[in-house]
Amino acid sequence: MQVYSLPAEIFNETQRLRFQEKSIGMVPTMGALHEGHFHLVKQARKENDILIVSIFVNPLQFNNQEDLDNYPRTLEKDLSHLEKLGVDLVFAPAEENMYPEKPQVSIVFGQMERVMEGAFRPGHFSGVGVVVTKLFNICNPTRAYFGKKDMQQYLLVKRMVEDLSQPVEIIGVPIVREPSGLAMSSRNQRLSNDGLEIASSIYKGLTIAKQEWDQAKSPDETKNAAIAFYNKQEGLSIEYINIVSPHDLEDLDENVNQPAVICVAGFVEGVRLIDNLYLRQD
Ligand code: AMP
Numbered sequence: 001m002q003v004y005s006l007p008a009e010i011f012n013e014t015q016r017l018r019f020q021e022k023s024i025g026m027v028p029t030m031g032a033l034h035e036g037h038f039h040l041v042k043q044a045r046k047e048n049d050i051l052i053v054s055i056f057v058n059p060l061q062f063n064n065q066e067d068l069d070n071y072p073r074t075l076e077k078d079l080s081h082l083e084k085l086g087v088d089l090v091f092a093p094a095e096e097n098m099y100p101e102k103p104q105v106s107i108v109f110g111q112m113e114r115v116m117e118g119a120f121r122p123g124h125f126s127g128v129g130v131v132v133t134k135l136f137n138i139c140n141p142t143r144a145y146f147g148k149k150d151m152q153q154y155l156l157v158k159r160m161v162e163d164l165s166q167p168v169e170i171i172g173v174p175i176v177r178e179p180s181g182l183a184m185s186s187r188n189q190r191l192s193n194d195g196l197e198i199a200s201s202i203y204k205g206l207t208i209a210k211q212e213w214d215q216a217k218s219p220d221e222t223k224n225a226a227i228a229f230y231n232k233q234e235g236l237s238i239e240y241i242n243i244v245s246p247h248d249l250e251d252l253d254e255n256v257n258q259p260a261v262i263c264v265a266g267f268v269e270g271v272r273l274i275d276n277l278y279l280r281q282d
Contacts, residue, residue, distance in 0.1 A: 001083045003090045007098070007138045010091050014052070014140040022049040026141035026168075028132060031055040031092075032072035033081055036176040036184035040145040041085050043173055052139050053082055054091040056098060060127030067272070072189050091139055103130055109156050112249050116242055116263055117152045117274070125156055132157055136168050143169045147176075149183050151263055151276045155249060175275075177203065183275045195269040198235040202266060205229045206277040209243075209262050213279040219243040219252050222262070222279070230266070239265040239272070246282055 004010040014024060025048030027040045033055075045051050055078055062068035075092065082090055107129025109118070118125050136144065146154040158170045176184050181203035182196065191199055209226040217225070223241055230238045241264045243252050252260050260279040265272065 001079075001087050001090060003079065003092060005091075005093050005097055007091075007093060007134075010052075010089060011138050011140070013089065014050075014138075017050050018140050018142075023142040024048060024050045024052060024140060026052045026054065026135070026139050026144045028054045028056075028135050028144065028146075030057045030071065030186065031078050032074050032186035032189065033078045034184050034186065034188075036147060036149065038081065038085060039176045040147060040173050041082070041087065043171070044143070044145045045086055047171075048143060050088050051086065052089045052091060052141065053087050054093075054135055054139065056091075056093055056131070056135075058098075058127060058131040059095060060099075060103070060130055061124050062127070063121045063123050070190065072186055089139075091135070098131070098134065106130060107133065107160065109160065112152070112156055112159060115152075115244070115249055115251075116240060117150075117265070120239055120265065125153070128153055128156070129160055132160070133164075133166070136166055141168050143171055145171045145173055148172050148276070149175045149185070150274070151246070151261060152249060155246065181207070183273075185273060187271050187273060190271045191269055195235070195271070198233060199268045199271075199273055201230070201233045201236060202264060202273060202275045203277075205233075206262055206264065206275060210277055210279055213255060213260070213262075216255055218255055219260075222255070226262070226264070235268060237267045239267065243279065246278070 025044035027044050029037050057071050106126040113125040154172045180200035182200040205226040208229050209222045212222040212225045243262050246259050246261045259282045261276050263276040265274045
């Protein structure tokens with residue numbers, strides 16, 4: 001496994017591999033890797049000749065300095081896991097390698113970023129769009145793998161690639177959960193044992209909503225059932241809960257036979273967590 005920090009070096013190597021007609025799978029991450037990330041890595045390993053994982057805590061996508069400062073960084077441990085998973089190339093640039101100057105360009109996603117994460121984290125998706133585009137330009141992937149835990153991010157990146165004809169295929173990977181149901185996340189490392197238990201109620205609320213939906217309840221009734229459950233969970237504060245179309249993230253106002261996903265964000269012990277569940281699959 002080769003570890004690169006300089007964009008020009010990994011660019012040359014990946015260009016050379018593409019000229020040899022090798023397929024390159026890429027998993028962009030911010031490190032502090034866990035089973036959720038490994039799932040993406042394993043799928044990408046199976047589907048490509050060459051596998052790249054990038055590790056970069058992208059300051060552009062943090063709208064909160066404290067969240068950026070507290071973001072876990074475990075590079076040595078991450079590298080040893082990736083080596084065991086058969087990763088070929090790791091791209092782990094320093095901030096000055098990625099942004100010698102603060103980028104002036106930003107990516108605006110339109111209506112799809114005005115809801116949920118985009119509404120509560122101003123500037124977040126613009127930062128995601130810039131870093132993902134740079135990572136694609138630098139690493140030349142054939143396919144890139146994104147977790148559906150970050151459903152809105154996955155959908156926006158997919159749309160960006162289509163709109164801008166970026167030559168990469170975006171693959172969405174299902175959410176990996178703890179046995180308690182809690183969606184795996186690097187941020188879970190910041191929770192106490194009590195916090196982990198409270199956090200597991202986020203998924204329980206989504207499953208309660210799914211039961212309502214399956215009984216043909218309306219989006220409002222479905223949401224209200226989850227909210228009633230969440231209100232009873234001490235230590236959990238919900239930021240938003242939306243039922244949307246997984247195509248364009250528009251609110252659904254009827255429970256009809258169409259794809260739907262319920263998305264939630266909340267805080268436990270000051271840590272911001274997100275989760276979602278398909279109410280009806282694509
Ligand atoms: P991050 O390091 O948090 O930016 O995540 C890197 C990638 O891993 C993103 O595409 C995430 O959606 C994905 N990911 C993180 N946690 C999970 C999970 N529990 N299940 C599936 N994918 C995940």
